[in-house]
Structure formats: C-alpha cells, structure tokens
Amino acid sequence: MTDADLTTTEANAKLAEEARGPGRRLHGAIAHKLGTAILSGKYAPGDILSGEVAFAEELQVSRSAYREAIQVLTAKGLVASRPKAGTRVLPRDRWNLLDPEVLGWAFAGEPDIEFVRSLFELRAIVEPAAARLAALRRDKADLKTMKDALTAMRRHTLTTEAGRAADRDFHKSILQATRNDALLTLSASIGAAVNWTTQFKQRARALPRNPIPDHVKVYDAIAAGDANAAAEAMNVLVDLALEDTRSSMED
C-alpha cells in the first residue's frame, strides 16, 4: 500500500474527529490507525513507513504527535526506527500479539481466522490447567466473585454486552484464584478474543447450546476443591469453543 491510501483528506478529517473524542488522545488515534493498518496487513513486515516529516505532514499532525504514536508501536514490537533507515515494520514474530491493544487492532478489521484459532488453542491449553489450580487455591472471596458472575450471566445472556462482560468476569475470577500473575495477564488477552468471537457468532445467529450448565459444572468443581473435575469441566467448555472456531474456519 502507498502512503496515500492512508492519508486522504477524508481520512484525516476522520482522524481529527476520532482524536477529539472523549478521553482519546491524538497520538493514540494515530497509533490506532497505524496499528490496524499493520495488523490488517496493509503494511507488511519489512515495509518502510516513509519519513517522519512526510508522514506527519500528510496526516496533518505535528511531528511530535506522530513520534509518540511510533513510540507506542515500537513498545509493542510492531516497528523499529533507525536513523537514515526509516521506520520499518518488524517481522511478525517480534510482535506482542498478546498485548490487549494489539489484539484490539487485530480485531478492528477482519481478523485473521488462523490467528483466532491460535488464540483459542492457547485458551484450550491454559484454562483447564487454570481451573485445576483454582480448585486448589480458591478462597471464599473468589467463589463469591464467580457466583456473582454466573448470576449475571444467567440474567443477561450472551446476546448482550453485559452478559459477555459477566462471562469474562467469570473466567477472569478463575484466573485470579490461581494466584498466578502471569496467568492473569493472559486472561485479558484471551478475553478479548473470546468476546469478539461471541459477538461474531451471535451476529451469524450461530450461538451454540445454552452455555450456563457447563459453566456451573466448572464452578461446582472448583467450589468442591476437586482439581481433576474442574480441569475436565473447563476442558469441555473450551473444547466446545475451539470446535466452533474450527468449523467456522470452513466458511
């Protein structure tokens, strides 16, 4: 893609508009714009983002704002800048794909179905093990959080954002009960992917059977402190989701 594709006058107007949104910052809007462009493949690894001055001029923003946006992308491993050489898009294996913001950019357009599959595969690996640990380490407060989330899920159902938030809360509370910060960090990333997929499936009117009973089984096992049962119950849950993802790949 040429720079011009990203820097039409209309696009600039939209950028300025977005940037003025509540809480949004200018460099954040630029980072989002460039981030989605990279994640969607409009800029391929190895491509050069033409000069700082030129780009800032085209985007009608100051060089400082552009630079700060580049810093954000650099921090996430998407690009690297060197004097004279310009700012290059790094190879994909350097990207922090699990960064919540990068994930958001990946899901902003048409997400790569292969990547979605890999996230669900990761989930299918991590969450059963997490449920096992949670069954061993949870305390009363953890159980209460889980139960509250389950109640909210039942009330709102997954067709609403509130319901999906409750679903995320349920899974997050399990991760939290593992007393493992590294696992907990993962939950934010995985949650984003799951949320997007749930929305997508709902749009496609392909929501599977009622997920509540399966969730309850996980809760019961964790509450009972039965590690093996917790892992197995969670396995059922995530395998179902993984199968769904696999089948939707064939569309």
Add this chain to the structure above:
Amino acid sequence: MTDADLTTTEANAKLAEEARGPGRRLHGAIAHKLGTAILSGKYAPGDILSGEVAFAEELQVSRSAYREAIQVLTAKGLVASRPKAGTRVLPRDRWNLLDPEVLGWAFAGEPDIEFVRSLFELRAIVEPAAARLAALRRDKADLKTMKDALTAMRRHTLTTEAGRAADRDFHKSILQATRNDALLTLSASIGAAVNWTTQFKQRARALPRNPIPDHVKVYDAIAAGDANAAAEAMNVLVDLALEDTRSSMED
C-alpha cells in the same frame, strides 16, 4: 520513595552515560529507569510520578524525552496520565507482565520470587501442550532447527551464554512447530525468565543434573510424531525446573 531517590546527580550522570551507548536511545534509558523502579516496587500502584516538568528537570532531560518514555510505559499498561491528576502507576493486574521489556525490567533488580514461580507454572502448563502439538505438526525444517539447537547445547553447556541461547532456541523451535502465533509470542517471555533463572542457579552453583538427555527425549518423541510421549517428556523437563524454583523459594 521520593523523587530524590531516583534523581541524584550520580544517577543522572549514569543515565546520560547509558543513554549515549551504541544504539541506546535517551527515552529508552528513561523508560528502563522508571520501569525498573516500578517493577521493583519503588513506586507502588497508585503512586503518582510528580509533574512532567519537575521530573524532566530533575532528570536533566527535555520534556520530550520524558514524555516519550511515559508513552512507552503507558503502552505497556504500567502507568496512565490524566490532565491535572498527574501520571499514576496502575494496579498490577493492568501491567503487561508478559511483555519482553517489562519482563526485563522485572529481572533487572531482585526479581520477585513469587512472580518467577508464576512464570514457571505457566511454562509447565504451556510447554508440554506445545510439545504435543509440535509432534503432530512439525516438518523437516523444524526438526533440523531443533537438532541444531541440541548440538549447540551439547557443545557449549548451560554455563555459557551461547549454551543458554541454544537452550532458548530449542524451546523456541518447538513453539514454532506448533504453527501457533499466540504460543510463539509466549516463548519470548518465558525464555527470558528461564534464562535469568539458569544464570542465577549457575551463580549459586546449584545447576542440576545434566539436562541434555531429557531434551533428547523430547526431540525423539517429536521426531517420531508421538504426541503423548512428547508431552510427557516435556512434562518431565518443566516439572524439574518448577521444582527447582519451588525449592529455591525456601532460601
């Protein structure tokens, strides 16, 4: 901690010195300084980093450099800035603990042993499953990469940086063979932790038994395409490391 602790004259001289190193950038050095300060607990969640101008002045750098450093920290979820309110350290669950750079900061000082344990626990969950997938999906090129890494490990041993790099390469090649980008991203994070621990243990002259045979078993199972054997062999490997970590916690 007060700002003064971070901004003594000597510290500034060191900062400038570091920054002028080859390839190093000033805002990168500042981000490293602040990042390690936060990760080490000198700044606790909720603490505010006193005013932009004040801090930049104390550090003897321009506001731009300081601002760009803050952008980096913000991108990694460590801090958030709001007009008038100042720049606050975010709660720990917002941190991107799996970001390679954050991980580097965590290991720069005296890393929290509890956090190290959580990383190894994550590893013990992920790597056996990865070995299973690798056994099913690896191709000839993957196997060659693994074999080369094994050979290098044998030659250099884990007492040298070259040997540890080979160890990382071996594990990375397995993750690569899973054809799963999300898993691959994790390997960089986990590798950093493992590397640090290996160094640490070596210093403490507590290197365990020869790790090569266990690695060979993993390789053989993956080469044979035996998923269960691969998972089990990797399980032995990571459980050993996890046990080591647990025991060193008692020191």
Add this chain to the structure above:
DNA sequence: TCTCCCTATTTACTCCGACATATTTCCTGT
C-alpha cells in the same frame, strides 16, 4: 581494468525548549 576501502555527503531519526491549548481540580465567593 577491476576490486576494495575510505571518506564525504545526504538523509532521516533524535533531542530540545518554548509556546499554545484544554481540562481538571481546588478555592473562593455568594
């Protein structure tokens, strides 16, 4: 004549400090 190395130029990032703006907080006055 060809190759290699060294130097100079050019180019683009990096850093700087001042200025302008917006928003939040706090204080003051009603």
Add this chain to the structure above:
DNA sequence: ACAGGAAATATGTCGGAGTAAATAGGGAGA
C-alpha cells in the same frame, strides 16, 4: 451547599540543532 472562576498540570504543536547511518563517489592497490 452550590456555582463560578482561577490555578495547576498534562497534552498538543512547532521548528531548529544535533547525530547517526546508508549511500555514493573517489582513490589506492592488485
């Protein structure tokens, strides 16, 4: 207690000076 204004502070902007690196050109040696 409330409303409005002033102060404080972060954000956005600008253009210039500095610096590092890639490329091109010229010179020396084979």
